[in-house]
Amino acid sequence: MCYQWTVSVPHRVAILVYDGVTLLDVAGPAEVFKEANRFGADYRITLVSPGGADVTSNLGVRVAVDGAVSAEPAIGTFLVPGSDRYPRARVPGELADAARRPAAAAGRVASVCTGAFVLAAAGLLDGKRATTHWKVTHELATRCPACRVEPDAIYVRDGSTYTSAGVTAGIDLSLALVEEDHGPALARDVARSLVVYMQRAGGQSQFSAPLQGPPPRSPALRRITDLVTGDPRADHSLAALAGHLNMSTRHLTRLFRDELSTTPARYVENIRFDMARALLDQGHNATQAAAQAGFPSYESLRRVFTRKLSLSPAAYQRRFGTTRRHQSVSEKPAPERFL
Incomplete structure (x- = not known):
């Protein structure tokens, strides 16, 4: 050389x-x-x-x-x-x-x-x-x-x-x-x-590991976070979440900001993202992961992955799905692997 x-x-x-x-x-x-x-x-x-x-x-x-x-x-x-x-x-x-x-x-x-x-x-x-x-x-x-x-x-x-x-x-x-x-x-x-x-x-x-943190202090907010984590696929729009508590959307937004330093929409997105990532780790394809985690489409999941990780769901799964390479002799390495 x-x-x-x-x-x-x-x-x-x-x-x-x-x-x-x-x-x-x-x-x-x-x-x-x-x-x-x-x-x-x-x-x-x-x-x-x-x-x-x-x-x-x-x-x-x-x-x-x-x-x-x-x-x-x-x-x-x-x-x-x-x-x-x-x-x-x-x-x-x-x-x-x-x-x-x-x-x-x-x-x-x-x-x-x-x-x-x-x-x-x-x-x-x-x-x-x-x-x-x-x-x-x-x-x-x-x-x-x-x-x-x-x-x-x-x-x-x-x-x-x-x-x-x-x-x-x-x-x-x-x-x-x-x-x-x-x-x-x-x-x-x-x-x-x-x-x-x-x-x-x-x-x-x-x-990093999936989203973790202490439970909210407020019983009302804890009820909402339990609802989201228990069924990420449900309707968790701001209006729907506020309706569960007979609370104004403004007050619920304030609770999320004060206790969790985020918005209700971003919290729901994070929970769905973590669930989708776990499903990809388990071997589900990206379309299945998007549906089971509550994303309306694969494209919406892809946008979140790209924004958070600068990776597509498929690229993430190739990188972290397994340590074994099922690659034929004629198959070329992925272009991102070596420089």
């Missing part, structure tokens, strides 16, 4: 590791930068810890470090991986300080998954847009009211600060950083070599 080499200057990538760090959050981005070096980049990857001591990852694997973060000179990219411990617990002051000090001088700062909680604790997300794993975006918004959390993004750039979604999204982010440094051609070579998407379609919603 012939590679087209490019002229590059050294770029130091410092990855902050600590006890409990998610190993894939460290290894995934490091692999992208290392692979980029094969195509002409010059990333110098170092692992640093708050005090310079080796750490133990979430898998119990010991991670040897190159030194203390305070001793690391001229950082081009400062990367903070995540940990299952945070968001469950507060980020220790020592760890927040270890992120804050080098970030001030680094060319850019990035986090993988729940590493955003470390950046938030260090005050590095104040006034910025950010994301993290879809399961804990609400917790990040609560912990960091000064930042604007974007729950569906695979990664977010705000100035020189980058945050990414769960686990493997660190690979997406790292590819974007490589593209920023060396252009799309080199980044595409790296993506092909690692057999990953250059840019995956859709946002985090395609990977």
